[in-house]
Amino acid sequence: MSDLSIRFDELEDEGFFLSPDSKSKQKEKEKNDSFSKAVKIIFIILSVCVFLEFLFYKFIIPSIEAPVVSVTGQDSYAAEEIVEFLRPMNAQNWFDFNVEQAVSILASVSGIDSVSVKKTFPNKIYIHIEEREPVALTFLTVNDRSVAVQIDKNGVLFQEKGDGAGTSADIPILSGLPVEHMSEGMRIPSKYRALIEQIADIRRKPQKYFAAVSEICVVPKEYGNYELVLIPAKSKIRVLTDRTLNEDSLKYMMVVLDVVNSMEPNVSEIDLRYGSVSYRKK
Template identity: 25%
Template sequence: MSKEKIVSIEDRIPKLKQARKKKANRRLVFYLSIFFFLISIIVYLQSPLSHVKSIVVTGNSYYEDQEVIKQSGIGRETNMWTIDKEVIVQVLEENPLIDSVTIETKFPRTVEIHLIEHERIGYIKKDNVYYPILGNGELLSGSKKDIYPGDAPLLLNFSEKDRLIEMSEELSKLPTNILNLISEIHWAPSDRSKNEIILYMADGFMVKSSIRDFSEKMTVYPSIAAQLESGSEGIIHIGVGAFFEPFKQQEMSEEEIITNAVE
């Protein structure tokens, strides 16, 4: 058997010192790296490099980009890390023309503001001028037309704001194919109900219905109209049930038709 090699303590001390020194150096480098990393973050946050460089607005048709940006409060001096998205969304959604807002921050220095506006669902005639109306009942006073464009229903006789808002909300829920069939909507309240309305359809029929749950009731209109013979003239009643009432044989004025429909 060979003799076991014995290492004296004097030989081991230098190696232990060297190992401890390497370990201490590694620890020092680690702490220095963290220190300089934190310093770099502080410098970055305090420098223009963390400020917003580009602001992109999408989905806006009623307002200019700069007007939306101004309302948001975001500017070139805004720090990317201090943007409060919830506050900005709340501010922009106070605008009656805006339905919803989302804010995206895209690093390094871009902010995107995505808008969904209330859709135009019709027109209101006031003083021989036509104003677009949105799905929340808001009128676009800055977009008036001297001539009725005919690309959305014309709402007539809606003298009560609450009825106009309710009607607008119902129209905003309608499928586009049905909304496009409506030419005019007359508010025709009676002693029985203040929600009664008369519709003139593009396919020649009239519809008597109610503002309440109108969007749900009108979903049956295409199937009813399809069952009627070509050239049929009359009123389609859509309420709790649905039925067709032919006009009388003699010619009637428009005012007489509306009167008979309401009665």
């Protein structure tokens, strides 16, 4: 009898004999657990759907639409002009945009000195350009008419943007160069680049020396040499010099001009070549 009673006690402990209230509570608990699991699954599915939708609208759609182009560093050029230069690429979306081709196209524009292009997923294109800075101005025939053409420190010719109202007053006119027509990215002959470098060095000085010089004329000589004729801005006297142009020579020219004007008002030409000073009257 004792063994039988023990057995019944074990069965009761294992739940074979549960009261109706206990069974109801257990079923209710199982029902709640099932509902919680279903809610969790639905929440996870909705979260995944929302995340995928976010990725789709944030990255996928922008990457297959026309890219957004940001242009910085330009001064004379408008951002729309830079974008228009890239129109022949026919890039319909971010994936079609070729960085190397864009750099090549923009670098071929005569007024642009350097360019960098960067793509950022999903739809951003960043373009930074540095424009050429003029150190001198000359006049060439372009499309059968005479136009102002700028020259940078490396001797590259590029057309002036706009109406020239923004041209600095200390940019001298350089005439007499053996260049008649202009092509994109063209440079002046190599033997005159030293002169351009000298002009660029003088313009870096804080003093505006070329504000007092309206024109620099290149006069070809025998055996490929040349000399210079300077036309002061506030005088009709021509000043003949050799091919060396620097801060000291300009200061010397101004002193000589003041002295000669005070002594001889009818002078038409001053010769500073060969280490001496001579002048010619009208």
